[in-house]
Every structure is written in structure tokens, then in C-alpha cells.
Amino acid sequence: MSVRQIYLDNNSTTPVDPRVVDTMVPYFHEIPGNAASRTHPFGWKAEEAVDYGREQIANLIGVDSKEIIFTSGATESDNLALKGAFEMYSRKGDHIITLQTEHKAVLDSCKKIEKLGGKVTYLEVERNGIVDLNKLREAITDKTILISIMWANNETGVIQPMKEIGEICAEKGILFMSDATQAVGKIPVNPKEVGIHLMAFTSHKMYGPKGVGALFVNRKNPRVKVTSQMDGGGHERGMRSGTLNVPGIVGFGKAAELCGQDMVKDTQRLSALRDKLENNLMTNLEEVYINGSVDHRMPHVTNLSFKHVEGEGLMMTFNNIAVSSGSACTSASLEPSYVLMALGLGDDLAHSSIRFSLGRFNTEEDIDLAADSLLKGVNHMRDLSPIWEMYKEGIDLESVVWSEH
Amino acid sequence: MAYSEKVLDHFKHPKNVGTLDKSKSNVGTGLVGAPECGDVMRLQIEVDEESQIIKDAKFKTFGCGSAIASSSLATEWLKGKSIDEALAIDNMDIVEELALPPVKIHCSVLAEDAIKSAIIDYKQKNGVQVEAESHSH
Numbered sequence: 001m002s003v004r005q006i007y008l009d010n011n012s013t014t015p016v017d018p019r020v021v022d023t024m025v026p027y028f029h030e031i032p033g034n035a036a037s038r039t040h041p042f043g044w045k046a047e048e049a050v051d052y053g054r055e056q057i058a059n060l061i062g063v064d065s066k067e068i069i070f071t072s073g074a075t076e077s078d079n080l081a082l083k084g085a086f087e088m089y090s091r092k093g094d095h096i097i098t099l100q101t102e103h104k105a106v107l108d109s110c111k112k113i114e115k116l117g118g119k120v121t122y123l124e125v126e127r128n129g130i131v132d133l134n135k136l137r138e139a140i141t142d143k144t145i146l147i148s149i150m151w152a153n154n155e156t157g158v159i160q161p162m163k164e165i166g167e168i169c170a171e172k173g174i175l176f177m178s179d180a181t182q183a184v185g186k187i188p189v190n191p192k193e194v195g196i197h198l199m200a201f202t203s204h205k206m207y208g209p210k211g212v213g214a215l216f217v218n219r220k221n222p223r224v225k226v227t228s229q230m231d232g233g234g235h236e237r238g239m240r241s242g243t244l245n246v247p248g249i250v251g252f253g254k255a256a257e258l259c260g261q262d263m264v265k266d267t268q269r270l271s272a273l274r275d276k277l278e279n280n281l282m283t284n285l286e287e288v289y290i291n292g293s294v295d296h297r298m299p300h301v302t303n304l305s306f307k308h309v310e311g312e313g314l315m316m317t318f319n320n321i322a323v324s325s326g327s328a329c330t331s332a333s334l335e336p337s338y339v340l341m342a343l344g345l346g347d348d349l350a351h352s353s354i355r356f357s358l359g360r361f362n363t364e365e366d367i368d369l370a371a372d373s374l375l376k377g378v379n380h381m382r383d384l385s386p387i388w389e390m391y392k393e394g395i396d397l398e399s400v401v402w403s404e405h
Numbered sequence: 406m407a408y409s410e411k412v413l414d415h416f417k418h419p420k421n422v423g424t425l426d427k428s429k430s431n432v433g434t435g436l437v438g439a440p441e442c443g444d445v446m447r448l449q450i451e452v453d454e455e456s457q458i459i460k461d462a463k464f465k466t467f468g469c470g471s472a473i474a475s476s477s478l479a480t481e482w483l484k485g486k487s488i489d490e491a492l493a494i495d496n497m498d499i500v501e502e503l504a505l506p507p508v509k510i511h512c513s514v515l516a517e518d519a520i521k522s523a524i525i526d527y528k529q530k531n532g533v534q535v536e537a538e539s540h541s542h
């Protein structure tokens with residue numbers, strides 16, 4: 001018996017759009033060239049394809065195609081932007097500011113920079129997941145060279161006040177870097193409009209293939225450069241060596257074009273479906289909480305905590321829905337999500353969280369089936385839960401002496 | 406990570422879910438774990454006063470599938486055992502029976518703690534001297 005599988009984990013990765021796959025196929029065998037081969041038509045055709053992809057991606061975010069540096073993905077782009085800028089601008093200063101809720105690619109790059117002698121401030125966020133601009137201002141010193149703040153959070157979908165942060169950076173003459181992986185292709189993103197100088201994003205979160213990403217590097221006012229972290233043939237204006245992933249870039253380009261075309265339609269449809277799911281669960285279940293700002297978040301994401309239900313256990317109640325949880329049990333470290341903890345959620349609510357991230361290929365039927373499974377699963381888990389029983393009996397769980405282990 | 410068939414079976418059809426009357430003198434209750442740690446187990450035993458055999462066992466668990474399966478299995482094993490036999494249940498028996506992976510061994514430890522804690526509660530209620538024995542990890 002095959003069960004209809006419903007994929008609601010689009011913030012992890014998206015299925016590649018079949019229209020994207022079609023454009024990529026010829027570049028594996030029929031057009032096999034290396035875009036750096038300047039002496040024969042195979043190379044020229046590959047270069048043409050790369051140029052076109054670069055153009056499509058630049059168009060989506062409103063920048064010049066020369067400002068797009070191809071990488072292997074957003075993790076590499078984050079590494080290149082942060083370490084590369086730290087190396088390039090170390091004469092100006094050694095201080096970087098970022099948020100506690102950033103992706104590990106940013107946080108771990110910052111940790112590395114600290115090991116290299118840099119100083120990093122990891123700012124806390126407010127309860128709604130958004131940075132307090134006053135605290136950001138206060139953290140700036142005369143040694144601050146860069147502020148790295150993600151456009152939208154992967155776990156909660158919370159969107160940061162990019163324009164305001166950009167204004168602060170411009171006023172202080174600090175580089176503004178953003179990991180925009182979750183935002184590009186989903187909502188309007190234009191780094192120039194908000195004063196971003198370096199912006200990381202990737203193909204596989206926007207219905208393109210895995211293994212190809214980009215770093216936007218501002219070329220004028222100011223002209224920004226980063227020190228390459230990968231040495232070799234001097235590709236990508238010397239900032240990232242390595243043979244370009246031609247089929248990947250072709251697919252990335254097509255994915256960008258499609259995101260531009262379908263954005264309004266997709267956003268309207270997905271936010272309506274997301275709201276339907278959320279309303280259904282919150283109406284039919286007690287003690288469900290939305291994690292992060294409701295007013296400033298991505299249209300296709302909701303992160304919910306089902307109180308007194310452990311997230312991994314809940315996910316086991318259904319075998320047909322792919323979602324993710326901030327529960328410790330889902331991580332090797334046995335620590336609950338640091339992003340949710342940074343929002344000030346107690347451990348218990350972090351353990352009870354489920355992230356639903358919708359995508360272009362979800363239907364209304366998917367959402368209805370998922371809601372049904374969730375309602376059943378939460379009720380099942382609460383029937384099994386001693387702390388739900390205690391809560392129902394009116395016992396103050398805070399007053400119980402637990403045996404920590 | 407794939408769950409073993411046995412974990413899935415206990416998770417989908419948990420045995421002995423429920424609540425015994427903790428005010429009864431022949432019922433022992435163990436409540437272990439903490440919500441902040443992501444698992445809380447409550448395991449209860451009802452002891453036949455004449456034969457000193459565990460005649461019923463119930464549990465409720467807040468936790469992942471392995472925690473629920475460990476406590477479900479524990480209640481199955483407890484029924485029909487004497488107190489001493491129950492005390493001999495080792496967490497590694499649970500690990501083996503459910504084929505728990507290393508990251509889930511703590512679930513079995515919690516189940517063993519819950520058994521011991523329920524027995525201690527029963528003994529204390531019945532005026533039996535309890536040797537200080539506790540698991541620490």
C-alpha cells in the first residue's frame with residue numbers, strides 16, 4: 001500500500017521544477033563544455049549558458065549580472081562573504097555583528113573568524129524574532145566592519161527590517177551582508193534597494209538544483225571585494241575559483257526566471273493555504289502557539305508549538321507528512337532549536353515545535369490531509385502525555401520538582 | 406534514522422496507557438524526566454498485597470517514539486513479576502529488545518529509572534526500608 005506523501009519541508013529544500021529540469025538536460029551531454037575554455041565552440045556555448053543564467057538571476061534581484069559570483073551553495077556563499085570580507089577589510093577593523101538566530105553557516109563562519117582573532121557580537125532578538133535596532137546601534141564600535149543579518153529565518157520565517165538595518169550600515173559606513181537564502185525567489189528581494197553589499201542565496205530553495213548558489217557582491221558605491229577562500233584558476237572575478245557547474249547554473253537561472261514570473265501568484269496561494277492550516281489547527285486544538293512574528297514573516301511558513309507534545313514523537317504519528325521539528329530528539333546534539341530558544345521560548349515549547357514550510361507544488365488537498373493527520377497526532381500524543389494530564393488537572397507544572405537527567 | 410519494527414509497533418499500539426489511583430497503598434508511582442529535557446515518564450505499578458506480584462502496570466510518557474516504546478515495553482514486562490524481579494530489569498534489556506540506536510539509549514535509562522522510582526514509592530508507602538540506590542547520569 002503506498003501512502004500519498006505530502007512534502008511540507010520546503011525550507012529544507014524544494015523539489016526541482018520540471019521546467020527547470022528540462023532546461024538543464026542538454027548541458028550534461030550535448031553541450032559538455034567548460035565555461036572557461038576559450039578556444040572552441042564547446043566552451044563558448046557553455047560560457048553563453050552561464051552568462052544567460054547569471055543574467056536571469058541578476059534580473060530576479062535587480063542587480064548587474066557582474067555582481068553575481070557563483071558558488072556551490074549558500075553555505076559557501078556565507079563563508080566566502082564573511083571570511084572573505086574579514087580578510088579583505090581587516091585593516092579597517094576586526095568587529096562583526098550578527099544575530100543569535102542566524103543559520104549555522106553564518107554562526108560557524110563567525111566562530112572561525114573569532115579563532116582568527118576577530119571579534120563577533122551575537123545579538124539577541126526580541127520575543128518575536130526580530131532584531132531591536134537600538135541594540136544593533138549600541139553594538140556598533142569604531143572597529144565594526146560588517147553586520148550580517150539574514151533576510152528571513154529558516155525556522156520561523158521571520159523577516160528582519162532590512163531597509164532600516166541598511167540605513168544604519170550606510171550611516172556608519174559598515175558593510176551589510178545578508179543570508180537571503182529563504183527569501184530570494186519567494187518574496188521581492190532587491191539588495192540595492194535596502195543597501196546590502198553582500199548577499200548569499202542558493203538554487204535549491206527556489207525550485208532549482210542542489211549544488212549551486214550565489215553571492216551578490218556590490219560593485220559600485222561602494223565597490224566591495226572579498227578575499228577568495230578557494231584558490232585556483234581565478235574564476236568569478238578572482239573571488240571563487242573552480243570550474244563552473246554549467247547545468248546547475250542553467251537550472252538556477254531558469255528557476256530564478258520562474259520565481260520572478262510566478263511570485264505574486266505563488267505567494268497569494270501559499271499564504272492562503274498556510275493560513276488555512278494554521279486556523280484549522282488553532283481552532284481545533286488547545287494550547288497551540290505560533291513561534292515568531294505573525295506580521296513579519298514569510299508567506300509560506302508557520303512554526304507552531306503544540307504544548308505538552310514532544311515534536312519528534314508527534315512526527316512519528318504520521319507517516320505521510322514531511323515536516324521538521326525544533327525538538328532536541330531530532331538533532332544529534334540533544335539540544336532543542338537554538339533559534340527558538342533565542343526567541344525566549346522555554347525548552348518545553350521548543351521541544352514541542354513543528355515547522356511547516358509550503359511550496360509551489362503543494363495543493364489544498366495536501367493541506368487538508370496534513371491538518372487531519374496533525375489533529376489526530378496531537379490528540380494521540382496528548383492522551384499519552386503525563387504532563388498534559390497534569391496540566392488538565394490544574395497542576396502548575398512549574399511547581400513540580402522534576403528529576404533532571 | 407529508521408525506527409525498528411518493535412519501536413514502531415509499541416508507538417502505534419502502546420500497551421497499558423493510563424493512570425492508576427495513586428492514593429491506593431498498593432500503587433507505586435514513578436515520575437521521571439523533565440519537560441525541559443524533552444521527556445517525562447510516569448510509570449505506575451499495582452502490587453497484589455498477598456503475593457507481592459505486580460498485577461497491573463500503566464504509563465504515560467511525554468517524549469519521542471523511543472521513550473514511548475521503552476515505557477510501553479516496561480509495563481508489559483512488569484506485569485506478573487515480583488518486586489525483586491522487577492528491580493532486576495536493566496536498561497540494556499530494553500535497548501536490546503527494541504534495537505534502540507545509541508542516541509536513544511537515554512530513553513531506556515529513563516524507563517529503568519521510572520521502574521525503580523515506582524518501586525521505591527510503593528515500598529515507602531508500605532513502610533519497607535529503601536536502600537539508597539539511584540541512577541545518576
